[in-house]
Amino acid sequence: MSIIIHNISKKFGAFTALNNINLNIPTGHLVALLGPSGCGKTTLLRIIAGLETADTGKVEFEGDDYFSPVVYGKRIGFVFQHYALFRHMNVFENVAFGLRVKPRKSRLSKAEIKDRVFSLLRLVQMEHLSDHYPGQLSGGQRQRVALARVLAIEPKVLLLDEPFGALDARVRQELRRWLKKLHDEIHVTSIFVTHDQEEAMEVADQVVVMNEGKIEQVGTPEEVYHKPASGFVYNFLGNVNLFHGRIEHGQIHIGEISMEWPENELVINEDSHEQLKTATVFLRPHLLEIDKSPNYKSSFRAKIKHINAAGSQVKIELVASWGDSIVAEISHERFKELQLKKNMEVYVSFDKQNLFITPGLLT
Amino acid sequence: MTDNELIKLPVDYLPVHVQASVRETGLVKWLLIIISTLFLGFFLFIPLITVFAEAFRKGIAEYFNAFSDPAAIAAIRLTLITALIAIPANLIFGLAASWSIARFNFPGKNILITLIDLPFAISPVISGFIFVLFFGLQGWLGPWLAENDIKIIFAIPGIVLATIFVTFPFVARELIPLMQEQGNEEEQAAMLLGASGWKTFWKVTLPNVKWALLYGVILCNARAMGEFGAVSVVSGHIRGKTNTIPLHVEILYNEYNFVAAFAVASLLAFLALLTLAVKSIIEWKYKHP
Numbered sequence: 001m002s003i004i005i006h007n008i009s010k011k012f013g014a015f016t017a018l019n020n021i022n023l024n025i026p027t028g029h030l031v032a033l034l035g036p037s038g039c040g041k042t043t044l045l046r047i048i049a050g051l052e053t054a055d056t057g058k059v060e061f062e063g064d065d066y067f068s069p070v071v072y073g074k075r076i077g078f079v080f081q082h083y084a085l086f087r088h089m090n091v092f093e094n095v096a097f098g099l100r101v102k103p104r105k106s107r108l109s110k111a112e113i114k115d116r117v118f119s120l121l122r123l124v125q126m127e128h129l130s131d132h133y134p135g136q137l138s139g140g141q142r143q144r145v146a147l148a149r150v151l152a153i154e155p156k157v158l159l160l161d162e163p164f165g166a167l168d169a170r171v172r173q174e175l176r177r178w179l180k181k182l183h184d185e186i187h188v189t190s191i192f193v194t195h196d197q198e199e200a201m202e203v204a205d206q207v208v209v210m211n212e213g214k215i216e217q218v219g220t221p222e223e224v225y226h227k228p229a230s231g232f233v234y235n236f237l238g239n240v241n242l243f244h245g246r247i248e249h250g251q252i253h254i255g256e257i258s259m260e261w262p263e264n265e266l267v268i269n270e271d272s273h274e275q276l277k278t279a280t281v282f283l284r285p286h287l288l289e290i291d292k293s294p295n296y297k298s299s300f301r302a303k304i305k306h307i308n309a310a311g312s313q314v315k316i317e318l319v320a321s322w323g324d325s326i327v328a329e330i331s332h333e334r335f336k337e338l339q340l341k342k343n344m345e346v347y348v349s350f351d352k353q354n355l356f357i358t359p360g361l362l363t
Numbered sequence: 364m365t366d367n368e369l370i371k372l373p374v375d376y377l378p379v380h381v382q383a384s385v386r387e388t389g390l391v392k393w394l395l396i397i398i399s400t401l402f403l404g405f406f407l408f409i410p411l412i413t414v415f416a417e418a419f420r421k422g423i424a425e426y427f428n429a430f431s432d433p434a435a436i437a438a439i440r441l442t443l444i445t446a447l448i449a450i451p452a453n454l455i456f457g458l459a460a461s462w463s464i465a466r467f468n469f470p471g472k473n474i475l476i477t478l479i480d481l482p483f484a485i486s487p488v489i490s491g492f493i494f495v496l497f498f499g500l501q502g503w504l505g506p507w508l509a510e511n512d513i514k515i516i517f518a519i520p521g522i523v524l525a526t527i528f529v530t531f532p533f534v535a536r537e538l539i540p541l542m543q544e545q546g547n548e549e550e551q552a553a554m555l556l557g558a559s560g561w562k563t564f565w566k567v568t569l570p571n572v573k574w575a576l577l578y579g580v581i582l583c584n585a586r587a588m589g590e591f592g593a594v595s596v597v598s599g600h601i602r603g604k605t606n607t608i609p610l611h612v613e614i615l616y617n618e619y620n621f622v623a624a625f626a627v628a629s630l631l632a633f634l635a636l637l638t639l640a641v642k643s644i645i646e647w648k649y650k651h652p
Contacts, residue, residue: 051551078555084548088570098556101566153556 001062001156001189002027003048008057010043017043019213021057025206028187030180032194032204036236040213041193042081042161048191049078049159061157077155077188081162083146085134091145092130095120098153120148123182140171147179151186160192164199176203197237201225209233231358234282241288241326243281244361252357254281255322257300259352282356288328290316291347292338299349302326304342309335316340318348414632417625429615429626437603438611439630441519445594445607446587449526453583454576457534462568465542479536482529491525491596498524517599522607525593530583537579538572545571574649578642585638589631 005023009016018040025031033041046052048059085094095117099108108116121127124144134142143163150158163179164172180203183190194200200207201221209216209224209232217229228234235242245254252261291299302318305325309315314335318326328348340346419426429435463469464476482490496502498515508515515521549571553563569576591609598605606614608631615624 049555051555075557076555078552080548080552082548084552086549086553086567097553097558097566101553101556101558101562149552149556 003157003189003191004060005044005048006057006060008044008047008054008059010040010047010052010054016213018047018054021213021215023208023215023218025189025191027062027189029206030183030190030192030204031206031208032192032200033208033210034194034197034200034236035210035216037195038212039210041195041210044210045159045161045191045193048157049076051078075153075156077150077153077158079143079146079150079158079160079163081165083134083142085142085145085149087134090131090133091121091126091137092117094134094145095148095152097149116152117148120151123151124148138171139167140175143167143175147182155188158188158190160190162194163192164194164196172199179203201237209236211236228356231280231282231356234356239285239327239329240282241285241324243283243324245279245281245357246277247279247359248277252279252281255300255320255324257298259298261357278359278361280358280361282358283350283354285315285327285329286313287350287354288326288330289349290328290330290334290338290340291349294347295349298352299347302346302348304340304344304346307340307342318346320348411632414625414629417621418629420625421622425622426626426629429623432623434603434606435611435623435627438606438608438627441522441605442588442607444519445523445526446584448523449530449587450580450584452527453531453534454580456531457538457579458576460535461538461542464539466547476539479532479539482532487529487590487592488596490528491593494521494524494528494593494597516597517601517605519605521597522594522605525597526587526590529590529593530586533583533586534576534579537575537582541572541575574645578645578649581638581641581645585635588634 003023003025005021005025008018008021010018021040021044033044035041043052047054086097089097096113099113099116102108107113118127118130121130124147126141126144126148129137129141134145137145160179164175167175176199179192192203204221206218207221207224208218211232217224217233219227219229224233225237228237234240243254245252247253247261250260251258289295301321304316304318306317307314308317309332313329314332316328316330316335318328320326326348338346418429430439460475460479464472495516497504498508498521499505500509500516502516515524549567550563553567554560558566588607589609590607591613594607595610595613598607598610600606600610600614602614608627612624612628612631615621615627
């Protein structure tokens with residue numbers, strides 16, 4: 001079932017949670033709503049589920065107009081952030097709930113319900129804990145029960161609110177892969193909310209990046225990562241170094257570096273002279289190179305403040321000659337080759353085409 | 364000192380004298396235990412024992428004799444009737460009030476929460492008096508009631524109303540904090556899984572609050588049966604007609620009929636002990652589902 005979102009706006013008092021959202025989610029996709037906390041992603045998910053009403057706009061399911069707080073009977077599977085398992089029911093009863101509350105006419109027989117519940121419990125690998133209560137389960141186990149419980153009603157749409165938010169790093173990794181696999185098997189239109197860009201990139205086939213109640217960009221993980229539509233997206237989708245630059249006569253100045261930069265490459269608001277002169281420059285840490293002497297590329301002097309060699313890459317914190325803090329990531333081989341030490345003076349360089357520049361100041 | 368050195372200080376480092384001062388000494392511990400035990404003994408156990416001792420002073424026959432008095436039987440009957448009406452009324456009110464307070468935001472919500480506590484804050488005598496002012500012969504509705512031959516004050520309806528008034532906080536106060544803490548996600552989950560509002564209430568809401576609800580009902584019952592002040596004002600003390608157990612005890616006592624007074628009083632004391640026992644069981648059940 002596809003979901004079409006038309007002009008959804010929502011305010012909580014003076015706070016604008018969602019500002020004119022339009023979004024089209026095709027059947028069978030696994031979509032991530034990604035953004036910082038307070039960007040409106042959970043509100044949007046709750047509006048799609050019918051748990052919240054929008055001030056304006058509407059949500060359509062496969063052309064079927066649907067704009068009502070009454071969600072009863074819509075077959076929308078919603079997995080809550082904290083799972084909302086029924087605490088007084090055991091695992092089996094939790095999963096069976098959706099089957100047992102059906103009207104008598106369409107309800108399965110007791111034996112059929114039992115079969116179905118156990119096949120779902122096998123799917124989520126919780127068969128052996130069917131008589132346990134939610135209080136006796138770990139976070140990851142609860143998450144899987146919550147999933148089995150919504151899958152029981154054969155949802156047309158699966159909505160997950162921060163599905164891995166409350167889990168520890170290892171379990172989270174495991175469940176991510178599992179969710180992706182599950183989606184490949186059952187192909188139900190799914191939307192999940194996350195503030196973790198890595199999670200969105202790894203699990204989703206479409207990423208919707210949101211900020212301050214608006215959609216910044218919609219695209220595949222590759223698109224949003226490699227062709228970010230805005231400085232916010234670039235900034236949010238990975239570690240970045242952020243510099244403030246000035247633009248003058250076709251040149252951009254960042255600290256002590258100056259580069260040619262055709263002004264027409266920047267979409268600049270002509271009305272604002274302030275914006276005409278300032279730009280925010282982003283650069284990912286792994287795109288920086290470190291040398292002991294200046295090279296042919298754009299380079300500047302910096303002093304090493306801190307070295308963290310624990311990880312797949314060596315993280316080096318530096319202070320540029322004009323005072324900005326910078327993080328660079330280099331390989332262990334390169335690190336050994338250069339024999340870098342704390343407080344060492346080095347040259348940092350980058351390829352000009354790797355810069356991402358937006359007009360105006362962004363902090 | 365550089366920043367780095369500051370960071371290196373162990374987080375759990377505390378000077379020895381600071382660590383010692385956050386622990387109570389054995390003396391303080393035992394002093395507190397002795398004070399509370401003595402206090403309870405003086406104010407609870409001695410009076411309780413006195414009630415039973417006085418009741419049985421002239422033997423078991425005399426004790427049971429107190430209950431064969433038609434006035435005593437009428438008082439017990441009236442008390443049971445009052446409780447049977449007051450408890451369901453407060454059960455429904457308590458559920459409705461705590462549901463609305465825990466689940467919805469509406470203007471005046473805080474006023475409603477405060478008002479629920481009102482019977483705890485004002486003297487029961489005043490509570491009774493409010494009903495006299497309202498329904499009494501000289502009260503606002505008095506003349507109209509008299510014309511239509513409806514008796515509320517100095518009759519059973521007045522007693523029931525006064526009892527409901529003084530006992531309505533019990534159920535609501537037990538449920539509100541619990542329902543607020545539990546939130547409404549489980550109900551939302553139930554609705555999204557296809558349950559109707561009615562089924563959600565019976566299968567999710569009610570089971571989640573059942574122990575707190577029962578606990579509130581037990582306390583409500585104890586107070587409903589034991590209420591003296593408010594009921595005393597509206598009852599009129601008509602022997603065999605508008606006396607509840609506590610009022611009957613007072614009359615017997617004023618007549619120097621001590622054995623009968625304490626015998627009937629022991630019924631209330633027994634009810635109190637039973638309430639405590641049931642309350643403990645419920646609390647235990649609540650913690651070990």
